[in-house]
Amino acid sequence: MTKQEFADKLRRHDAWLPGKRLKLDFGNDGVLLIDGIEERIGEEDSPAETSISISWADWLALSDGELDPMRAYMSGRLRVRGDLAAAMELGSLFKRLKS
Template identity: 50%
Template sequence: MDKSEMASKLKGANAYVPGKKVKLDFGDKGVIMLDGIGNEVNETDGAADTTIKINWADWEALSAGQLDPMTAFMMGKLSVDGDMSNAMQLQGVLSKLKG
């Protein structure tokens, strides 16, 4: 799955934190913005309440349930800038992807 397909899947699952902007930053692969203010998921970079930095391969493992978010964080594969509570809701986002 490429980033655009992932963005569409997240959008279809309404995978955003209500009232918050959470940016998934995949480095050279770009970003996916989970915009809980506009109730939108897009690939536009911009200011966010929380930015989650992770490489694409690790994100795919996370979204497939092969990598635990807390383990990824402890191993330094995932970093969080901004409001950590929004990042904690990432597991809910991931469960929407699997469901």
């Protein structure tokens, strides 16, 4: 899956957290802004209350269940700035999208 395909899937399913703005920062692979305030998914690097930094390769491994989220967080491969609870909510939302 490409970042664009992932963004399109989020858009199709209105996959945001109401009232919350989160940013997925994939480093050199760009960002996704999951904006539950304006109810949209964007690819611009805008401010967000919660920012999750992870490489695209690690994101794919996490999405496929090959990388444990807690291990990724503890090892620094996944970093969260802001509301950790919102980041965890986002993880639950993504799990529901997979099923």
